[in-house]
Amino acid sequence: MIGIVFGLRLGRWGVVGFSLAGLLLVFAQTAGFYQVAGTTPGARAAFGSAMATLAAQLVALFPPPLRPDTAGGYAEFRGFHPLAVLFAVWALASATGFARGDEERGVVEAALATGTSRIALIASRTVGFALAVTVASAAAAAGFLIGVASGHETAAVQGVVEEAALLAVIGVACYTLSLFVAQMAGPRLATAAAGTLLLALFLDNSLSRAMSSLTAWRWLSPFRYYDLSQPLPPGGHFDARAFLVLIGISVLATAAAAAAFMRRDLGASLIRLPSIPHRPSYDVTAAPWWGVAVARGLYERRLGLLAWSAGMAVMALSFVALTKTIVQVLLSIPSLLPYLSIFVHQQLYPAVLGYTWFNVAELMFAAFAITYVARWSAEDSDGRLEIFLSQPLSRAGIVLERMAVLAAGAVLIAAVSGAVLFYASHQQGIDLNAQRLTAASLMLVPFALVFAGAGSLLAAWNPRAAVGLLGAFAFASYLDTELGTIYKFPVWLLDLSAFKLFGAPLLNGVNGRNLALMLLLALAGIGSSILAIQRRDVGA
Amino acid sequence: MLREMAVAAISTSQLTKDYGAGRGLFDLGLHVSQQEVFGYLGPNGSGKTTTIRLLMGMIRPTNGSAHVFGLDCVRDAMEVKRKVGYLPGDIPQFGSLRGDEVVAYLGGMRGGVDRRHVRAIAERFDLDLNRRFREYSSGNKQKLGILLAFMHRPELLILDEPTSGLDPLNQQEFYELLRETRAGGATIFLSSHVLSEVEHVCDRVGILRRGRLVKVAELGELTRIRVHHVEVEFAPGEEVPAERLRAAEGVEDLSVEGQRLRCTVHGNFDALLEAISGSRVIDLVSTEPSLEEFFLSFFGEPKPKALPS
Ligand SMILES: Nc1ncnc2c1ncn2[C@@H]1O[C@H](COP(=O)(O)OP(=O)(O)O)[C@@H](O)[C@H]1O
Ligand SMILES: [Mg+2]
Numbered sequence: 001m002i003g004i005v006f007g008l009r010l011g012r013w014g015v016v017g018f019s020l021a022g023l024l025l026v027f028a029q030t031a032g033f034y035q036v037a038g039t040t041p042g043a044r045a046a047f048g049s050a051m052a053t054l055a056a057q058l059v060a061l062f063p064p065p066l067r068p069d070t071a072g073g074y075a076e077f078r079g080f081h082p083l084a085v086l087f088a089v090w091a092l093a094s095a096t097g098f099a100r101g102d103e104e105r106g107v108v109e110a111a112l113a114t115g116t117s118r119i120a121l122i123a124s125r126t127v128g129f130a131l132a133v134t135v136a137s138a139a140a141a142a143g144f145l146i147g148v149a150s151g152h153e154t155a156a157v158q159g160v161v162e163e164a165a166l167l168a169v170i171g172v173a174c175y176t177l178s179l180f181v182a183q184m185a186g187p188r189l190a191t192a193a194a195g196t197l198l199l200a201l202f203l204d205n206s207l208s209r210a211m212s213s214l215t216a217w218r219w220l221s222p223f224r225y226y227d228l229s230q231p232l233p234p235g236g237h238f239d240a241r242a243f244l245v246l247i248g249i250s251v252l253a254t255a256a257a258a259a260a261f262m263r264r265d266l267g268a269s270l271i272r273l274p275s276i277p278h279r280p281s282y283d284v285t286a287a288p289w290w291g292v293a294v295a296r297g298l299y300e301r302r303l304g305l306l307a308w309s310a311g312m313a314v315m316a317l318s319f320v321a322l323t324k325t326i327v328q329v330l331l332s333i334p335s336l337l338p339y340l341s342i343f344v345h346q347q348l349y350p351a352v353l354g355y356t357w358f359n360v361a362e363l364m365f366a367a368f369a370i371t372y373v374a375r376w377s378a379e380d381s382d383g384r385l386e387i388f389l390s391q392p393l394s395r396a397g398i399v400l401e402r403m404a405v406l407a408a409g410a411v412l413i414a415a416v417s418g419a420v421l422f423y424a425s426h427q428q429g430i431d432l433n434a435q436r437l438t439a440a441s442l443m444l445v446p447f448a449l450v451f452a453g454a455g456s457l458l459a460a461w462n463p464r465a466a467v468g469l470l471g472a473f474a475f476a477s478y479l480d481t482e483l484g485t486i487y488k489f490p491v492w493l494l495d496l497s498a499f500k501l502f503g504a505p506l507l508n509g510v511n512g513r514n515l516a517l518m519l520l521l522a523l524a525g526i527g528s529s530i531l532a533i534q535r536r537d538v539g540a
Numbered sequence: 541m542l543r544e545m546a547v548a549a550i551s552t553s554q555l556t557k558d559y560g561a562g563r564g565l566f567d568l569g570l571h572v573s574q575q576e577v578f579g580y581l582g583p584n585g586s587g588k589t590t591t592i593r594l595l596m597g598m599i600r601p602t603n604g605s606a607h608v609f610g611l612d613c614v615r616d617a618m619e620v621k622r623k624v625g626y627l628p629g630d631i632p633q634f635g636s637l638r639g640d641e642v643v644a645y646l647g648g649m650r651g652g653v654d655r656r657h658v659r660a661i662a663e664r665f666d667l668d669l670n671r672r673f674r675e676y677s678s679g680n681k682q683k684l685g686i687l688l689a690f691m692h693r694p695e696l697l698i699l700d701e702p703t704s705g706l707d708p709l710n711q712q713e714f715y716e717l718l719r720e721t722r723a724g725g726a727t728i729f730l731s732s733h734v735l736s737e738v739e740h741v742c743d744r745v746g747i748l749r750r751g752r753l754v755k756v757a758e759l760g761e762l763t764r765i766r767v768h769h770v771e772v773e774f775a776p777g778e779e780v781p782a783e784r785l786r787a788a789e790g791v792e793d794l795s796v797e798g799q800r801l802r803c804t805v806h807g808n809f810d811a812l813l814e815a816i817s818g819s820r821v822i823d824l825v826s827t828e829p830s831l832e833e834f835f836l837s838f839f840g841e842p843k844p845k846a847l848p849s
Contacts (some may be wrong), residue, residue, distance in 0.1 A: 104633070188636055281670040282662035284655050286642045290648035300637070300645070383632030386598055387688070390626035391649040392618050537599035539628070 015132045015469050018090050021072035021475055022140030026079035028479060030147025032486040033074045051077070056330050057356055059209050060322045061085075066233045071151060072159065073233035076145050078482075082162060083140055084170050084226060087133060088202070091175035092195055094132075098125050098255075099182035100190040109266060122258040126176060126250075133171035137164040141349040144232070155232075162231035169246045173222040174198055176253035183260035186269040192307055199311075207318060210325040222249050240506070279382040297405030305409050308368060314362075316357065320424040323353045349430040354506030357421060358440060362502055365410065365448040366474045372406045373455030373470050380463035386539035396530045399456060402528055403449070410448045414441040432506070440505035446518040450498040453525020460533035496521070547610045549574045549696050549727035550595065554604035557590050565590045566751045567604070572729055577722055579738030580731040582748030589629050591748075592700050593727075596626055598805040608696060616735075625694035627702050631685040639669035639676070639684055646688055653691050661687050664713055678705040686714065690721070697721065699730040703737060715741050735766065736828050747793035764807045770825045772801045788815040 037047040048069025055064045055077060066199040067078035102108050141164035148155045178194035199383055205221035208214035218224045225242035289295040298305065327348055379385045390399060418441030425432050454473050458466040480489065480497035494500045498521070501514040550572040557564045565587040572578045582588050593599045594606055596822040597617030608614040634642045637648055647653035667683045676684065689697060703711045715785055718728055718741050732738050738745050745762055747755045757765065774780050782796050785803065788811035794803040803849045805826075 034714055279670060280665070280668040281640065282659050283606070283640065283669065284643045284647065284653075284658050285638075286655075287644065290641070290644035291651065296645060369697075383628060383630055384634070386628055387626075387632055387646065388597055388649065389598060390621060390624070391646055392622040392647055394618055507765070535600070537593075539593055539598045 012424075014090060014094065015019070015135055017468055017472060018087065018132075018136040019139035021086065021472075022083055022136050023143040025083060025475075025479065026075055026140045026143035026336035027147045028483050029079040030071055030144050031150045032483055033071045033147070034151035035067065035486050037071075048073075048302045053330065057326055057352055059326060060206055060319070060356065061360075062206070063209065063227045063230075066230045070233050071148055071153060071234065073156065073230075075147065076163065076230060076232040076236075078141065079144065079234070080167060084167055084223075085202075087136065087167060087171040088174040088198055089133075090136075091129065091133070091171050092178045092191070092198055094129050095175045096191040096194050098180045099179055103267060112266075116259050119258045122179070122254060122261055126172070126179065129175045130168070133175070134168045137168040137171070140164065140167060156234075159231040159233075159236055159238075162229065166229055166231070166238075166243065166246075168401060169243065169250070170222060170226045172250045173246050173253070176250045176257065177201075177222070180253045180257040180260065183257050183264060184269060184271050189269075203318065207322070210322050211380075222246055225249075253380050287422070293401050294404045294408055297401060298408055301405070301409065304371075305412060308409075308413050309416040312361070312364060312413055313420040315360065316417045316421040317424050319353065319357045319360070320421060320428055320430070322432065323349055323352045323356070323425070324428065326356070327352055340393055349425075350432055351507055353421075353430065354431070354440070354504060358502070358504065358506060360442075361417065361444055362447060362499055363478075365413075365444045366451050366477075366498075368410065368413065369406065369448045369451035369455060370467065370470055370474065372402070372452060373459055374467045376402060376456065376459045377451055377463035377466045380459060382539070383539060395533045399460075399526065399530050399533060403452060403456065406452050407445055407449060410445045411442070412446045417441065430534060436506055436509060439510045443502060443505050443510055443515065444513065446522060447477075447498050447502050449522035450501075450518055453522040453529065455525075456529035457525050457532060460536060504514040543599065545725070547574070548572060548607070549576065550578075550606070550608055550729060552591075552594075552604065552606040555591070555601055555606050556603040557587075557594060557599060557600045559590075562750070563667060564602075565594070568753055570746060570753065570756075572727065573751045574727050575722065575725060576744065577718065577728045577742045578730070579742035579745040580729060580748065581733070581735060581738050581745050582731070583733055586748045587751040588733075588748060589700055590751075592626075592629075592698055592729075592731060595698055596621070596624070623695045625689035625692065627685050627689040627697075627699040629700035629704075631681045634673035636671055636672050638673055639667065639680075642684060643687060643691065647691055650692055654693065656668060657693060658687060658691050661690055661717070664717070665710060677708060679710065682706055683710065686717075690717070693724075693726075695726055697726060697728045699728070701732060702730055703732070711737075734828075735762075739763075739766075766807070767829055768805045768809075769781050769829060770803055770805050770812065771823075771825045771827075772803075772816060772821055773823035774799045774801070775822050778820050781815060781819055784815040785812065788812055791815070 037044050048067070049193040049214075051065065051068035051074065055062070055068065062077065062081040065073050067073035069078055098108075108121070112118065116124075141160050144160060144163075145155060177197065181194040181197050181523060182190040201221040202223050204214060205218045205223040205227065208218040208224075225239075225245045228242040230236045231238040287299075289299045330348075330352070379388070385398070389395065418437055421441075422432055422434060422437055451470065451474060455466060455470040458469050462469075477497040477499050481499040483489070484494045484497070484500065495517055496520060501518045501521075503511055503514055505511070548571050550570060552568050552570045555568040555570075556566050558566070563585075568591060570591075580588055580591065590599070594601055595608060595611050595613055597620060600614060611619050611623075613620055621756055637645065643653075643658060644685055647658075661667075665683045665686070667680060667687065671680075673681070682702075686699075686702060689699060703714060706714060718730075722728055730738070730739075730742070739759065739762060743759060745757050745759070746753055747757070776799060778799070780801055781798065782794065782801065785791055785801065786794055790806040790808070790811055792804045792806065794801065796802075803812075809826075835838070
């Protein structure tokens, strides 16, 4: 976990990377709108209602769009909302990276030793991130303007500015909240604790759209105040009060983080667990797993694996719980009924569940692979790889062991979340095809391996840039499927994207050709990374 | 015995790693016999770590070759590492793993680690293995690194500045461990930037400067070429025997200030002690010059400006 922070934190690369991501995503979605939405008012209206169907399925993630039959409404829904989530992850990584990653490496100590006060340090980092996220948001807004220009339309400048400001301020709010949590939790838990809080706040708001029991609590979530404005589409609105609330949250959280930072020791958390009585020992543990190649790696990562499994299980539960609500919404739109029955016949529940769950699971498994790659890069640059290599292990052996550990971890998470999905949906009276579900869940493993293979190659080539580049690769793979159908990419280009190759296995079964292609991509990554690491200087 | 005669523990020929701008290691020809303790001495940035990484197969030579027990350090890296115990210059972070877990982890990768031997080393350095790596002081981290290098009773130890971070008591303990290990038949190659340190334990010393091996000396020879700054304070009223000292062999740069006398002594102290015998001395301090000063007197070259570290 510390690893991903290390990778994503990358000050200026973060700005460049996320600005590019914002620009590309929003531009591609906006320009894509003109390709698919048609030109006549009738075509646009039909497109709008198709989008409303899609949005209904995703209501657990994003608010329903306003006027998806316009470029503004569509770009806000498909471009800016996902970007807000991406920027929240960036904020999390930056904040915990500053609060904990830098501290572990002594950077904070060095900064304080120059006479900088703790308040000034917290404030300067927060302002630094605020600037960075503002630049990236402006880039996203520019993407929208260029996209609109490509469709020979014009956009209201005020709405665009408001949208960018909103995006920046939700990023800053996430940053400051993470910063605060990181002060409270110990170094090992900082990222996990802050990530859990952000996820909880996000779900609190987004699930409240489908679960009325949560509406009483959504005022707690900064994402709620983000949702209250939709300034981009015609007839959109900007809620200035909600915007001010977000700024207030940021200021308060920064102050709280500074106060906590002043009160704690460097390298310690504000909340201290009572220490367990300590008994010195000179003995080596006799635990057998350290001697077994893949077992030791799994044991070392046991806490992380536990957290991923539990997190994915909880998500599976909430997706099952939401499915009925979503389907009811879908069925309540009379004009959609023929459309729905043509496409999915009796399988409406499995179709919706499969679509929503596996879409999110794909993203999570890509993220899982990225955290492992971050760890490998960290091992490389901090000297652990050198000390591993001073044991009689071949470099190829180390690469293969890493892959095997990742694959075993992915199998575990896929199995746990698949089982929870199966039993929870059974409880709800949705019967999933057990065989298909097993196959589909296991398909997530080669999916993760595609990213791990690419990451392994990047880490062997340049450990410092690996995480950023792999993030870009994952993002490009995702865009490839998103835009491939709109812009009619050639098949071979689509086949490079693991997201496309994954397909919809719960609905359609596992496609043998796509599975083989995924394995081929993974093997190509692993093979070339073995070649690359043979020739690399290690520890220099 | 025959084998020991035949195969050097370490041998390199024209070993070069060129990092550009005159940095790196150049044309190293080095021979370390079996059961020898070899000190590899050089100031910061002189190429000690580079040499060691080349021997361990971590980095590839630009030119030349290195062999350990006759095995090529690039091609037979696996075999080499089976025979070698390695202490890197910087111990990496193992975060929240406990000391014993780090040992078990790396020992598990290697296989065949003698747990009693590990326990014995941990005990003699008083290294508590039941603590998290994060909580170790830098001295304890260094002790753990030493433990990892010695845990499998290797035939050759390659140690990069092994005493950095150790207090004097633990340094002595470490020298003792080296002597025992050597008596047990192992070969030891250790780097350092402190002359007096390698004198304690080494049979031979190689001196490295700006990436080039400038001298290989036996211990006795080293005593002859070495230098001390000496400060002598004579009792009040006592005549300072400046003339006798000026004439003494190996004494140079003499200056007198009241009852205090400063000079530089090359080689041993016999002549100096003879010259001041009979005078009442109330204080005598001898300090070892830095390696840079040593080079200055040794090579008569101007002292280089701040060396890259
Ligand atoms: N990876 C590298 N890239 C460029 N220069 C390096 C690299 N590693 C070491 N050097 C340079 O090579 C020289 C020798 O370094 P090193 O072997 O670490 O010295 P020592 O261990 O004797 O202090 C130094 O000038 C150092 O700056
Ligand atoms: Mg060094």
